Amino acid sequence: MIVTTVAQEQNNKLHPLKFTLWVAIASIIMMFAGLTSAYIVKSNFSGWRTMAIPKIFWVSTVVILLSSITIYVALQKFRNREMQKYRALLGTTLVLGLLFIVCQFIGYSELWSQNVRFKGSSGAGQFFYVITGLHALHVLGGFVAMAIMFLRSFFGKTKSYSAVPVEVMGIYWHFVDILWIYLMVFFLITA
Amino acid sequence: MSDILNMQPEIASREVGHKEQHVHHHKETFITKYIFSTDHKMISKQFLVTGIIWALIGGLFSVLFRLQLGFPDHSFPILETVFGRWAEGGKIHAEFYYALITMHGTILIFFVLTAGLSGTFSNMLIPLQVGARDMASPFMNMLSYWFFFIASIIMFSSLFVQTGPASGGWTAYPPLSALGQASSGSKVGMDLWIISMALFVVSSLLGNLNYISTILNLRTKGMSMTRLPLTIWSFLFTAILGALAFPVLLSGLILLLFDRNLGTSFYLSDIFVAGQALSNEGGSAILFQHLFWFLGHPEVYIIILPTMGVVSEILAINARKPIFGYTAMIGSLLAICVLALFVWAHHMFVTGMNPFLGSVFVLLTLLIAVPSSIKVFNWLTTIWRGNIRFTPSMLYAIGFVSFFISGGLTGIWLGNSTIDIHLHDTMFNIAHFHLVMGVAAFFGMFAGVYHWFPKMFGRYMNNTLSYIHFWVTLAGAYLIFWPMHYQGMAGMPRRYLDKSMWVSFSQFHALDAMISVVTIIVFLAQILFVFNFFYSMYKGRRCRSINPWSATTLEWTTPINPGHGNWVGEIPEVKRWAYDYSKDGRDFILQTEGPGENESVH
Numbered sequence: 078m079i080v081t082t083v084a085q086e087q088n089n090k091l092h093p094l095k096f097t098l099w100v101a102i103a104s105i106i107m108m109f110a111g112l113t114s115a116y117i118v119k120s121n122f123s124g125w126r127t128m129a130i131p132k133i134f135w136v137s138t139v140v141i142l143l144s145s146i147t148i149y150v151a152l153q154k155f156r157n158r159e160m161q162k163y164r165a166l167l168g169t170t171l172v173l174g175l176l177f178i179v180c181q182f183i184g185y186s187e188l189w190s191q192n193v194r195f196k197g198s199s200g201a202g203q204f205f206y207v208i209t210g211l212h213a214l215h216v217l218g219g220f221v222a223m224a225i226m227f228l229r230s231f232f233g234k235t236k237s238y239s240a241v242p243v244e245v246m247g248i249y250w251h252f253v254d255i256l257w258i259y260l261m262v263f264f265l266i267t268a
Numbered sequence: 269m270s271d272i273l274n275m276q277p278e279i280a281s282r283e284v285g286h287k288e289q290h291v292h293h294h295k296e297t298f299i300t301k302y303i304f305s306t307d308h309k310m311i312s313k314q315f316l317v318t319g320i321i322w323a324l325i326g327g328l329f330s331v332l333f334r335l336q337l338g339f340p341d342h343s344f345p346i347l348e349t350v351f352g353r354w355a356e357g358g359k360i361h362a363e364f365y366y367a368l369i370t371m372h373g374t375i376l377i378f379f380v381l382t383a384g385l386s387g388t389f390s391n392m393l394i395p396l397q398v399g400a401r402d403m404a405s406p407f408m409n410m411l412s413y414w415f416f417f418i419a420s421i422i423m424f425s426s427l428f429v430q431t432g433p434a435s436g437g438w439t440a441y442p443p444l445s446a447l448g449q450a451s452s453g454s455k456v457g458m459d460l461w462i463i464s465m466a467l468f469v470v471s472s473l474l475g476n477l478n479y480i481s482t483i484l485n486l487r488t489k490g491m492s493m494t495r496l497p498l499t500i501w502s503f504l505f506t507a508i509l510g511a512l513a514f515p516v517l518l519s520g521l522i523l524l525l526f527d528r529n530l531g532t533s534f535y536l537s538d539i540f541v542a543g544q545a546l547s548n549e550g551g552s553a554i555l556f557q558h559l560f561w562f563l564g565h566p567e568v569y570i571i572i573l574p575t576m577g578v579v580s581e582i583l584a585i586n587a588r589k590p591i592f593g594y595t596a597m598i599g600s601l602l603a604i605c606v607l608a609l610f611v612w613a614h615h616m617f618v619t620g621m622n623p624f625l626g627s628v629f630v631l632l633t634l635l636i637a638v639p640s641s642i643k644v645f646n647w648l649t650t651i652w653r654g655n656i657r658f659t660p661s662m663l664y665a666i667g668f669v670s671f672f673i674s675g676g677l678t679g680i681w682l683g684n685s686t687i688d689i690h691l692h693d694t695m696f697n698i699a700h701f702h703l704v705m706g707v708a709a710f711f712g713m714f715a716g717v718y719h720w721f722p723k724m725f726g727r728y729m730n731n732t733l734s735y736i737h738f739w740v741t742l743a744g745a746y747l748i749f750w751p752m753h754y755q756g757m758a759g760m761p762r763r764y765l766d767k768s769m770w771v772s773f774s775q776f777h778a779l780d781a782m783i784s785v786v787t788i789i790v791f792l793a794q795i796l797f798v799f800n801f802f803y804s805m806y807k808g809r810r811c812r813s814i815n816p817w818s819a820t821t822l823e824w825t826t827p828i829n830p831g832h833g834n835w836v837g838e839i840p841e842v843k844r845w846a847y848d849y850s851k852d853g854r855d856f857i858l859q860t861e862g863p864g865e866n867e868s869v870h
Contacts, residue, residue: 091485092485093404093405094404094405094481096404096480097404097405100476100480100481100511101473101477101511103511104473104477104512104514105515107511107515107516108516108518110516111516111519115520115523115534115558118558119534119550119551119552119555122551123550124549125550195526195531195532196531196532196547197531197533198533198549198550199532199533199534199537199548199549199551203526203532203533203534204534207526207532211522
């Protein structure tokens with residue numbers, strides 16, 4: 078909110094906030110690239126333990142894909158000034174986001190009970206916890222931002238008709254979605 | 269919060285025909301103006317002052333351990349006064365010596381020469397020189413400083429924990445950094461180090477995102493990319509490098525944190541501590557080195573690139589000549605930026621790397637000499653036959669070029685894997701990187717501080733003190749680091765507290781003592797600078813001209829003490845490049861001046 082008003086008059090170019098987000102996404106990609114390449118390097122070492130991915134992660138994949146669709150439609154509704162539908166869809170996205178994190182958590186406990194632990198010799202499981210845990214943190218960050226945005230749409234003192242915050246939110250949410258699909262595919266192939 | 273909300277639309281407003289003054293009218297309290305400020309100029313000063321405090325701490329550490337290195341037989345009561353039980357009897361404990369060098373490196377590389385340097389000049393100059401009222405996101409900019417501040421507090425508090433601060437070297441290689449049993453500094457001190465560095469990465473990312481999007485999106489009318497001063501180009505490449513490299517360090521540190529506290533085996537394998545085998549298996553310490561140096565090498569360019577930009581600007585202004593080879597300067601910055609990401613393994617030639625892979629990294633490393641020499645020759649040709657004004661900042665800029673050459677040439681030695689095997693982990697290496705990225709970057713920073721001090725505080729720094737500071741530092745830095753090359757070539761290892769048991773190094777005792785004495789003198793000269801800085805802030809000669817150095821760039825079109833929003837009224841339009849000095853019989857032409865008749869502009 079605070080940061081959105083600088084240089085509103087920039088009309089010909091990408092909005093600076095959106096651009097900032099794209100650079101941030103590049104940074105986040107670098108972090109996950111570092112982690113997944115570390116995984117590839119390590120998986121060739123002796124003593125590597127593999128793991129089976131619990132089924133529940135397919136559920137979270139579907140959930141986060143759905144949430145991407147709902148936030149996409151929410152943005153359309155916001156642009157058309159259909160605020161009731163916008164709020165409803167944003168709320169649905171929030172619920173789906175929470176559901177995703179819950180699914181992840183269930184998946185982790187399932188893995189944990191299958192004796193995939195932190196301690197001991199290295200393996201896919203240790204990386205899986207760290208990498209997908211970091212991804213979940215990024216989803217959680219987006220969830221908090223979206224919750225604030227959701228509350229503001231009800232109680233905000235000033236009415237904002239700028240679609241930029243919603244667009245920024247949407248881009249970020251699609252990003253964590255795509256990131257999750259990349260990670261899912263990555264672990265399916267390698268683990 | 270409500271203050272900020274009211275203020276932003278005003279400072280951001282760039283509507284044509286908006287006739288009122290754009291200075292903000294809302295009341296500023298002490299807290300919103302000096303502490304939780306969103307003004308890029310105030311944030312820049314916050315970074316600078318925090319950086320100065322850190323530099324004093326990190327510098328003091330080096331002076332104190334240099335005492336011990338120079339005079340291994342003596343005991344110094346002052347060491348016990350400062351370090352307490354870490355230096356009982358006036359002699360530094362061997363283990364604490366590692367903590368000292370670790371903190372010296374961490375503080376100076378990250379907290380002074382990354383945050384203190386980029387934080388100061390990118391924040392100060394980007395909006396002023398591209399013609400923007402503030403950063404793309406002033407709020408994120410403020411957060412960037414406060415993350416840095418919290419990181420600073422945590423790092424500082426780690427100096428006081430009972431088991432001492434991190435002591436595995438600034439590179440934090442496992443297993444030393446991964447096992448609490450490895451040394452007392454590897455206990456809670458190391459955890460604090462990792463947490464502090466993680467916050468530091470967040471701070472630097474917030475800053476870098478802002479710098480990049482401000483430069484690319486908020487340039488004023490007419491300010492095409494090729495009209496930007498080279499300072500801005502260098503800040504842009506620095507920020508890109510930082511945004512791409514720091515996250516990889518973060519991922520490495522997260523894995524390290526897991527290894528330390530949750531028993532994972534990312535970096536650990538087949539380790540025996542006191543006869544007991546650890547359960548860790550399958551990890552690789554080399555993995556950490558790869559992740560670390562993927563940041564660690566770009567890091568040295570994150571340090572040196574901003575000073576390259578600052579120096580290019582100052583050399584052109586004070587030689588009263590256009591910068592030589594503007595496009596080549598940008599091209600070489602780009603080349604350095606790209607190459608910087610692909611040379612990290614030259615820090616790891618002795619890790620048992622495949623010789624073929626090593627030779628690839630040798631080639632890429634030596635390629636950096638090409639853009640670096642382009643820059644050096646362009647600086648030299650810029651001042652060649654110029655009408656040079658030897659202001660303190662100009663002296664520092666020339667000093668920068670000198671150190672960059674003498675430190676850079678030894679980089680060619682170390683970049684060759686065959687020579688590196690002999691010189692690795694010796695004093696030669698210490699001499700190399702202190703000259704090329706330590707002292708050189710400091711000289712660039714000093715040049716920038718002296719040059720933009722009038723813009724920051726509306727006053728000048730004292731010239732006499734500046735000249736004394738310059739000559740003592742220049743001579744002192746060479747006296748300190750030049751002899752270390754010889755020590756290194758003779759095989760003297762780095763990070764050793766007491767070398768007196770080696771007969772082969774006994775020839776260096778007097779040299780070591782000399783280095784230590786000079787270190788003390790140089791440190792005193794830096795105190796002179798700090799005194800000059802704070803004294804001039806309040807009592808310095810007032811700056812009466814809005815363009816004291818007769819420069820062409822936009823920051824000198826703002827009022828002497830610009831408010832939040834920088835320009836009173838509209839932001840000026842840019843009509844030419846930044847380097848029209850001594851053109852058509854005129855001393856300089858501001859960037860805002862349109863082309864004259866029959867004049868072709870850049």
